[in-house]
Amino acid sequence: MPVLAERPLAEFPIGNITLQAHHQRLTGITVAARAWIHPDDLSRLVPGSISTLTDESGTPLAWTGEAPDPSQSVVAPGSFMIVQTWDLLRANESWVGSLSEDRIEGEVHANAVVEGTLQLGKGSRILPGVYLEGNVVIGENCKIGPNCYIRGNTSIGDKCHIGQSVEIKNSIILSRTNVGHLSYVGDSILGADANLGAGTITSNFRHDGGNHRTMVAGELVDTGRRKFGTIIGDRVHTGINTSIYPGRKLFAGTSTLPGAIVSRDVQ
Template identity: 65%
Template sequence: MPLFATRPIDDFPIGNVLLRDHHTALKIDGLHTHPHAWLSALDVAFLSANGTRTLVDEQQVPLAWFGDDADLSNAVVASSSFLIVHPWDLIRANELHVASLTESRIEGSVHPNAVIEGTIHLGPGSRILPGVFIEGNVVIGANTKIGPNCYIRGSTSIGDKCHVGNAVEIKNSILLSGTNVGHLSYVGDSVLGEKVNFGAGTITSNLRHDGANHRSEVEGVLVDTGRRKFGCIVGDGVHTGINTSIYPGRKLWPRTSTRPGDIVQRDLMS
């Protein structure tokens, strides 16, 4: 997978916090976690109240447990926790985490002509410029510039040293650090790796005409993502030419590129 080719899953940020740091933050004595598990607060609270149990997913893979080893004979199936296996699982985890935020934390600057309707975490040195409309919960890292005149929708996470600029819409997506979506682009239900640059007019499609779940190819087999809306997965260092159009569910491997006007109909590996 493009994103997992350059970093282990537990080093991937969810809401700009590494997955392994989410686990560390639980601070529950004796609790062991699968390094790739996304654990919901509800399931963790249940497990803590019933400390002899093991939390498993629907395939009986242990997600979290007390004691040295997981006890499958005393297991409970998670209600909303799951194992991150594919890149689209990152979108699901990010949705749950960012949507759960209840208090804003603003360390950067917000222009008075920007509108924020939702909970926002804004890192130090970051700027939200005039004409920006943020709708829903959004997490933005440090030294990032948002705007002018763009639309950010929840549940989106944007890393450090990014730029989301004029006439850009970002919806329910993850942008890693150093990534630029400068102008006239749409990114929906997608994950963009580090130091990606979307040329002007790059558009991701995220909805099939028949409304069915998207499927994505994994090792030659089409896998149901479980998502009705799913854009693209973009590896580190990808550059797109202006007016690139990307079909839903497509994956662009690290350091690949497109030419102006390209249509990405299949996964781009070289």
């Protein structure tokens, strides 16, 4: 997992909250280390009747009491084990999509449009011409805009810049990463301290509409996703007008030249 090469899974942010912190918020419930629990599934735990949530294969995800109890279990349809990198996108979609209350601690310009739920951290500014559609989470001390389009369910970390004529869709962007101008990032994960050169474009849809496949440990794996862009590790820099095929990964510290076409993983 390129974005996990320098951080444990427990410290990866889902909606700008670490997975470990999500687990700790579930008081009285033990959660498997790699599990994501959809908020709606918690209502399936019924004291004295249902004590364990499992996935479709029967693997315990969360439970009350000292240990999972197969005799008092129920399948949690929105919950799952995080096994592959793209499962982080699914978890982010689950959490950000469930938000229903704004929390705006930064500044939203009068000429920006917000249609959906927005959580905006302290010191962050949303500049004129920005259009936010769907649920969006933005950290502290970010500069968003001018004239960019961000649509749900997207989370952006601290000290990021999303700028002129940039579109971000259903993505996770970690802290101190810049997508300054003329770029498209869809259904993707960008690591920390990355910089996308102007005109960097991620492709996220196959011409035949089929599921995307990507290389994992030398094998081509079906992601189960019809929309899947790129996974970019920490400190990656792309040259201007870089085009990235769906499902390709750029590992931490790598870079591309201007005009590059990324048809294979960059390591």
